[in-house]
Amino acid sequence: MSAAMAAENTVAEGRRIGDVILDLQGISLSFGGVKALTNISFNVREHEIRSIIGPNGAGKSSMLNVINGVYHPQEGQIHFRGSPRQKMDPHQAAAQGIARTFQNIALFKGMSVLDNIMTGRSLKMKCGLLRHALYWGPAQREEIAHRRKVEEIIDFLEIQSIRKTPVGRLPYGLQKRVELGRALAAEPSMLLLDEPMAGMNVEEKQDMCRFILDVNDQFGTTIVLIEHDMGVVMDISDRVVVLDYGKKIGDGTPDEVKNNPDVIAAYLGGGH
Amino acid sequence: MLYREAGQFKTSYSADQQIFPILQDRYGYWVILAIFGVLVPMLASEYWLKAILIPVLIFSLAAIGLNILTGYAGQLSLGSAAFMAVGAFGAYNFMLRIDGLPFLVALILGGLAAAAVGVLFGLPSLRIKGFYLAVATLAAQFFIVWVLVKFPWFSNNASSGVITAQDVVILGYHFDGPQAKYVLTLGVVAALALAAKNLVRTATGRAWMAVRDMDVAAEVIGIRPMRAKLVAFAVSSFYCGVAGALYAYTYLGTVEPEGFNLDLSFKILFMIIIGGVGSIMGSFLGAAFIVLLPILLDNVVPAIFGNALGAGFASNLQLIVFGGLIIFFLIVEPHGLARLWQIGKEKLRLWPFPH
Amino acid sequence: MQFFFEVLIGGLLSGVLYSLVALGFVLIYKASGVFNFAQGAMVFFAALTFVGFQEVLPGWLGLETGSAVVFWLAFVLALASMVVLGLLTERVVLRPLVNQPHITLFMATIGLTFLVEGIAQGIWGANVRGLELGIVDEPIEWLMDRSGILVSKFDLFAAAAAGVLVTSLALFFQYTRIGRALRAVADDHQAALSIGIPLQHIWGIVWGVAGFVALVAGMIWGARNGVQFALTFTALKALPVLILGGFTSVPGAIVGGLIIGASEKLAEVYIGPMVGGGIESWFPYMLALAFLLVRPEGLFGERHIDRV
Numbered sequence: 001m002s003a004a005m006a007a008e009n010t011v012a013e014g015r016r017i018g019d020v021i022l023d024l025q026g027i028s029l030s031f032g033g034v035k036a037l038t039n040i041s042f043n044v045r046e047h048e049i050r051s052i053i054g055p056n057g058a059g060k061s062s063m064l065n066v067i068n069g070v071y072h073p074q075e076g077q078i079h080f081r082g083s084p085r086q087k088m089d090p091h092q093a094a095a096q097g098i099a100r101t102f103q104n105i106a107l108f109k110g111m112s113v114l115d116n117i118m119t120g121r122s123l124k125m126k127c128g129l130l131r132h133a134l135y136w137g138p139a140q141r142e143e144i145a146h147r148r149k150v151e152e153i154i155d156f157l158e159i160q161s162i163r164k165t166p167v168g169r170l171p172y173g174l175q176k177r178v179e180l181g182r183a184l185a186a187e188p189s190m191l192l193l194d195e196p197m198a199g200m201n202v203e204e205k206q207d208m209c210r211f212i213l214d215v216n217d218q219f220g221t222t223i224v225l226i227e228h229d230m231g232v233v234m235d236i237s238d239r240v241v242v243l244d245y246g247k248k249i250g251d252g253t254p255d256e257v258k259n260n261p262d263v264i265a266a267y268l269g270g271g272h
Numbered sequence: 273m274l275y276r277e278a279g280q281f282k283t284s285y286s287a288d289q290q291i292f293p294i295l296q297d298r299y300g301y302w303v304i305l306a307i308f309g310v311l312v313p314m315l316a317s318e319y320w321l322k323a324i325l326i327p328v329l330i331f332s333l334a335a336i337g338l339n340i341l342t343g344y345a346g347q348l349s350l351g352s353a354a355f356m357a358v359g360a361f362g363a364y365n366f367m368l369r370i371d372g373l374p375f376l377v378a379l380i381l382g383g384l385a386a387a388a389v390g391v392l393f394g395l396p397s398l399r400i401k402g403f404y405l406a407v408a409t410l411a412a413q414f415f416i417v418w419v420l421v422k423f424p425w426f427s428n429n430a431s432s433g434v435i436t437a438q439d440v441v442i443l444g445y446h447f448d449g450p451q452a453k454y455v456l457t458l459g460v461v462a463a464l465a466l467a468a469k470n471l472v473r474t475a476t477g478r479a480w481m482a483v484r485d486m487d488v489a490a491e492v493i494g495i496r497p498m499r500a501k502l503v504a505f506a507v508s509s510f511y512c513g514v515a516g517a518l519y520a521y522t523y524l525g526t527v528e529p530e531g532f533n534l535d536l537s538f539k540i541l542f543m544i545i546i547g548g549v550g551s552i553m554g555s556f557l558g559a560a561f562i563v564l565l566p567i568l569l570d571n572v573v574p575a576i577f578g579n580a581l582g583a584g585f586a587s588n589l590q591l592i593v594f595g596g597l598i599i600f601f602l603i604v605e606p607h608g609l610a611r612l613w614q615i616g617k618e619k620l621r622l623w624p625f626p627h
Numbered sequence: 628m629q630f631f632f633e634v635l636i637g638g639l640l641s642g643v644l645y646s647l648v649a650l651g652f653v654l655i656y657k658a659s660g661v662f663n664f665a666q667g668a669m670v671f672f673a674a675l676t677f678v679g680f681q682e683v684l685p686g687w688l689g690l691e692t693g694s695a696v697v698f699w700l701a702f703v704l705a706l707a708s709m710v711v712l713g714l715l716t717e718r719v720v721l722r723p724l725v726n727q728p729h730i731t732l733f734m735a736t737i738g739l740t741f742l743v744e745g746i747a748q749g750i751w752g753a754n755v756r757g758l759e760l761g762i763v764d765e766p767i768e769w770l771m772d773r774s775g776i777l778v779s780k781f782d783l784f785a786a787a788a789a790g791v792l793v794t795s796l797a798l799f800f801q802y803t804r805i806g807r808a809l810r811a812v813a814d815d816h817q818a819a820l821s822i823g824i825p826l827q828h829i830w831g832i833v834w835g836v837a838g839f840v841a842l843v844a845g846m847i848w849g850a851r852n853g854v855q856f857a858l859t860f861t862a863l864k865a866l867p868v869l870i871l872g873g874f875t876s877v878p879g880a881i882v883g884g885l886i887i888g889a890s891e892k893l894a895e896v897y898i899g900p901m902v903g904g905g906i907e908s909w910f911p912y913m914l915a916l917a918f919l920l921v922r923p924e925g926l927f928g929e930r931h932i933d934r935v
Contacts (some may be wrong), residue, residue, distance in 0.1 A: 068492060092493035106489035108482050110550065118475075119482050123494035125475045129503060132477075135470035140286065143474055147285045172457060348730055350716055374862060396916055399923050403662045403733050407866045411912035422903040448800045534860075538737065545734055585755050591745030598738025 003102065017238060018046030021066065021222065022190065025078035028174035029062055029246075036062045037246045038075065044190070044224055051225045051233045053257075054243035060226045061103055063243065064192045067094040067224065068100055095123060101179045103195045103226070108169040113178050116167055117153055120185025121146045135226055141227065153181050157211060173204040180211060190222040197229055205229065209236060235260065242266070273621045291469055307600055313451045321450040322523075328556075328563045329454075329461045331520045335543040335555035336468050336487025337511030342541075343550035344472055345504035346484025347397050348406055351412035352512050352540040357532035358386040358416060359513025360520040361426050362437075367438045368428055375440050375521075379460070383513040389416065390509025397501045413534055420529035427529075434528040453522040460518060465512060467551050471507065472564045478505050481550075512540075542594060546601050557609040566590055633776050634887055634896050640782035642790045642888015644851070647844035649872065649880035650793065651837045656874045657813040658833040661721055661732050665739040666841065667862025672712065672747040673838065674854045676847030678758050679704040679751035693759070703841075709842055712743070712861035713834025744859060753856065758849035760784075772801075784849045792843055793881055796836070805832060813875075864891075867915030873925025882926060887911045 006165055022044040029037040033218040037059045044050045051151070052060045065071040069088040078085045080096060099120070108116050125146060129176050131139035153165055157177050162170060176196055183191055193212065197205045209232060215221050233240060242250035242263045249254075251265040257263055275296050282288045292298045316325065338352045363382030366373055373381075393412040397405050419424050420433050429432040440447040440456065447456050471477050479500040482490035487497045521528045539562055547558020573586055605611055645655050648670055655663045663669075680701035685692040690700075696928035720739055724732050764781040771777055811819040812829050819828055848858060868887050870878025891910045 026294070035471050070492070090491040091494055091496055094492060100492055102489065106492075108485035108489070110485050111478070111481050115478055115481070119478050119490070119495065120493050122475060122479065127475065129476055129507070132474040133471050135466040135474065139474060143289060144285045147289065151285070166293070182493060269344065310657050327788065342730075346730070348733065396919055400919050402729050403664075404870060404919060404923070406733065407870055407912065408916050410863070411909060411916045414909035414912055418905060422733050422905065465666075478890070537742075541734070541737065545738075588745045588749040588753070591741045592749065595738045595740065595742030595745060599742065600736045601718050602721075602727075602738065606727075606731065 007030070016129055017048045020048045021081050023077075024066075025077045025079075027063075027066060027073045027078070029059075029071055029073040031068060034248055036208040037243075038147075039064070039078075040243070040248045042241045042248065042251055044222060045238075047210070047216070047220050048224055048238040049223045049225060049236055051237040051240045052243060053227065053230070053240060054249075057070070057245075058105045058243040059246040060243055062228065062246075064100060064224065065196055068098050068192060087111055094186065097189035098188075098192065099174070099183035099186045099190070100192035101183050101194055101241055103198070105172075105175045105179055107167045107175055107182070110166065110255060112164050112166055113152075113159060113170070113181075114147075114150065114163045116178055117150045117181045118146065120182040121150065124184060141153055150185055153184050155186075156214075157181050173200050176200070176204075177211070178209065180208075184215065187219075188221060190224065192224045194226045195228065197227060197232060205232065212236065275617070289473070289503035291473070305462065306467045309455065309462075311613070312328075313454050316454075318450050321454045324563060326450070326454055326457050326523050326561045329457045330515050330523055331540065331543060331563060333461050333464060333518065334512050334515035334540050335547060335559050336552055337515060338463060338540050339544045339550065339552070339555050340468060340472070340480070340511065341508035343544055343548075343554075344477060344484065345480040345501060345508075347501060348402065348503060349409040349508070350406050350534070350537050350541065351393065351409035353532040353534070354413045354416035354453075355386045355390055355472035355509040355512035356516025356519060356536070357420055357518030357529055358389045358509075359383055360527055360532070361420055361529070362386060362513065363517035364435050364437065364520065365426065367534070375442050379514055379517050379521075382517040383510040386398050386513025386516065387510040390505045393500055394502055394509075397505065400500050410534075413537055417529045432528060433530075434518065434526060436526045437524075440521055441585075442627040447522070453609065457518055457522045460514065464514065465552055465556075468511070472552065474624025477504065484596060489592075513595070542598055545598055546608050546610075548608030549606070551610035553613065554608050554610030556606045557613065561609065564593075565593065567595065629774070629776060631893075632886065633778075634892050636776065636778055637782070638889035638892030639885050640779070640786050642885040643786045643885055644783075644844065644848050644884075645868045646881045646884025647789055647792070647847070649868040649884055650796075650864045650867060650877065651840045651844070652869055653872075653874065653877055654833055654837045658809060659717075659721065659830060660729075660816075662736065662874070663739075663837075664733060664736040665716075666742055666837070667859045668740040668743040668747075669709070669712065669841045669853075669867065670837070670845040670848065670862050671856070671858045672743050672845075673705055673709050673842040674758065674849035674858065675747045675751045675756070676708045677701050677842065678756045678854050682756075686783070694786070696759045698752065703719060705842055707840025708841060710831075710835045713838045717830050717834055727746065740859070748856070751840055755853045755855040755934050756868070757847070758846060758854050760846065762850075762851045763853070771829060781851065785851070788843065788847060788909075789881075792840065793877065797838075797877060799836075803861045805829070809833065837911075864911050867911040869925075871918055872913040873927045873928055876925070876927035879925055879927035887914070890914060 001042065017188065024043065025041050027037055027040045027045045028035070033179060040059075040063070052063055054060055062071060066073050069092060072087050082099075108119065110118075121263055122214045125142055127139040127142050131137070154160055157180065159177060159181065161172065167175055180193075196212065197208050200208065212223060212225070213228065214257040216223050225233070225237065237254055239252060240250070240254055240257045241248060242260070249266055250260040252260070275294075280295050282293070287293070290298070290525075292301055299411070312325065313321070314537045334356055336351055337355070338349060341347050341349050343370070359382040361382075362385035363378045366378040366381045380393075389412075393409065396408045400408065417514045424430070424433070427435045440453070442456070445452075446454050479490070479495045480503075481501045482495050483497045483504075490500070491497055514534065524531075543558035544555060545558070546561050547556070548554020569590055570586060573589060601608055648666060651669070652663060655661055655666070659733045662738060677700075681697055684690060684697050684700055684704075685694075688700075690697050716739060720735055720767045721732065724735055762781050762784045764779050767780055767783065800809060808819070808824045808829055809832070811822070811824055812826065816826065820828075845854075845858070848861070852858070852861075864887060865884075865924045869885040870883075871886055872881070872883030890908050891914075894910045895904070
């Protein structure tokens with residue numbers, strides 16, 4: 001973690017959980033008659049780590065897709081930072097400070113690690129086509145300023161040695177890390193992580209946990225996390241929401257959720 | 273001096289972000305430009321200038337155009353030749369209808385006309401992908417050529433749309449000999465190639481590649497795929513348009529719409545596949561390869577087989593060799609000659625040591 | 628009005644030929660997910676091989692030129708050539724490119740187009756050939772007497788051949804064991820493999836069937852306009868047909884072909900004179916383009932949802 005970056009984020013000391021910044025009310029989503037989500041309500045508070053868990057096909061990823069505007073729910077309201085959201089596209093969500101990673105890595109395979117993370121700065125770069133073509137003055141200065149910022153993220157994620165490697169050649173665990181880097185480059189206020197530790201070994205998981213906690217702790221980034229590893233979820237989450245078959249069956253602190261009979265039934269298969 | 277980067281330490285990000293981070297490459301670039309800009313026009317024969325060097329440069333420019341669209345932005349086009357036609361007829365009409373218009377301005381206006389038409393035919397790309405889009409670009413190919421043939425206004429009422437390019441005069445100097453035309457072409461192509469290289473290494477190029485590799489993820493981090501695609505269509509068509517104008521003004525002198533046919537579009541596509549999809553350098557290598565190969569075949573085949581096989585055989589052989597090479601490159605080296613060039617350089621960096 | 632119907636019917640019947648070429652595309656696409664741009668070249672290859680064998684067989688075997696034996700022998704040999712060509716394509720071009728992006732496979736089939744055209748002309752020569760099927764291209768008399776509308780016997784024969792071909796294909800896919808396996812493969816390669824469907828075997832059959840369709844299309848087309856290189860360009864019009872009908876639908880290919888055939892003839896006759904004619908060259912593509920903007924998945928295609 002670079003000193004410069006930590007100094008910029010004053011939230012650092014004593015992570016305080018703030019007010020509700022994202023509120024979802026009665027969200028229902030279906031694809032041509034197949035219901036993916038049914039009447040789901042929950043909220044996310046500022047600076048917290050909010051996990052969404054549930055068996056496969058419970059609608060977890062759909063939930064993230066609703067939050068950042070990839071899918072548009074047929075019913076329900078979403079309030080982000082107090083203002084209601086109508087049909088919003090992912091680009092607008094990004095502009096509001098929501099970044100995410102994907103369940104199946106969605107890196108730009110033909111580009112280097114550096115370029116991938118640089119794309120995360122897109123919204124903050126203002127130069128136009130002609131200036132890029134000439135690579136003159138402002139365009140060059142802008143590229144270099146953002147490169148500096150990206151290098152800080154590269155340092156933070158400890159991936160200096162692979163910065164010029166095409167991401168397609170990297171092992172799975174490192175790709176997940178680069179994807180996190182790309183999301184962080186946007187300096188989001190809310191980060192949606194879709195199974196960031198799937199398919200990782202214990203060491204890689206520990207590293208990833210450390211990064212997530214550091215991001216949350218030092219930048220105060222609100223995190224919405226989907227994860228299958230219950231140990232990790234119960235360990236790092238502030239609150240957990242449980243989905244099953246597109247319905248919400250539990251919501252609360254890790255301890256509350258752990259003791260919820262519906263949740264236990266869903267996980268042990270007793271309910272069905 | 274050995275080809276090494278040892279001892280060249282980068283102390284700033286601007287040094288690391290140069291087009292040629294290795295010192296020898298930087299020198300090499302200027303040396304090559306000097307050779308092609310000064311020595312070649314002095315030494316090369318008229319045949320080489322007119323039949324090989326000028327077309328190679330012009331096709332390189334068109335290939336850069338297609339490479340921007342297909343190689344960088346991932347949108348396959350089968351209509352490059354039609355956009356060249358718009359550039360050629362555009363420049364011709366601007367020269368014809370605006371008195372005293374400087375040639376270079378007409379060239380740029382021709383390119384801009386092609387860009388506008390390109391954006392129009394790029395609009396479907398907002399809804400469709402892959403081969404759907406390829407078929408849509410066929411519409412551009414056939415429609416544009418038809419318009420230029422059927423509406424005599426575009427060719428100043430010449431029969432079947434044939435136009436003869438006006439004299440090229442810049443600042444009072446007449447570019448009429450092959451040397452002068454070659455130098456002019458080289459200047460335009462070198463400048464535009466540099467601009468293309470700049471585009472693809474900055475935010476514009478990253479947006480193209482992001483949309484190419486995964487458009488949903490691109491949108492999620494705040495890139496507008498629609499905008500990126502349309503910009504790619506505009507820039508790509510601009511390059512093809514300028515190449516088309518040069519095709520008329522510094523290469524053939526007289527062109528007709530039918531000359532910009534589907535075959536030419538395929539030729540340009542082959543240039544980027546063989547040269548290297550997603551590489552500016554590869555566009556030059558591919559163009560040189562595709563221009564030189566038929567000449568090579570024409571000279572080598574009779575030498576081996578005699579003239580017994582006839583002219584038809586040569587043209588069929590060309591089809592077979594082109595088709596075979598495309599398949600070969602896609603399977604064996606999908607990044608084309610540009611990748612081979614890069615591998616060669618990496619070997620050279622270590623030479624004479626094996627590792 | 629009578630003229631209108633004449634143009635319409637003429638257009639529909641020429642649309643049948645587009646349908647036949649499009650059908651070959653659909654078969655390959657369904658079975659292997661490859662958009663085979665070379666289908667048009669294969670139609671040309673098939674027709675050229677057929678007439679080529681018809682020319683050389685009498686000399687080789689001492690048979691009478693134009694006899695039924697020569698006809699059927701040439702047909703069988705051309706069909707065998709198509710199967711070999713298809714299997715070679717699958718083996719040499721497509722299999723090494725498995726798991727590559729669609730765009731790469733598509734470009735490979737463009738290369739294949741050139742290769743196939745070059746080989747066909749390299750073997751059989753490039754001059755235009757006539758192809759005789761024994762059906763005369765003259766109007767049907769009783770229809771002309773009753774309604775005054777001119778419909779060519781040949782066109783009707785072509786339509787009937789296409790109808791028989793499509794019906795038998797549909798039955799084949801629906802009711803045979805191979806057909807079921809084929810549909811399984813089209814749906815999901817991995818799943819099909821895992822339940823023991825031999826993929827190579829199925830692909831072999833598909834390329835064989837596609838070759839057969841290409842041969843029929845090539846023969847009808849060749850008989851109509853002569854076997855010549857221009858065939859490959861006309862075959863390109865099967866592409867807008869596919870956009871209209873959807874890449875995965877056999878009925879779509881048929882309906883799309885009819886729509887393209889009819890609309891381009893009507894447009895040429897009624898709109899053409901206003902703008903100088905020759906709009907047939909681009910009309911199908913523009914129609915498909917306009918159509919794409921309204922319904923990108925085609926008439927019969929399925930809407931696709933991106934999962935992330």
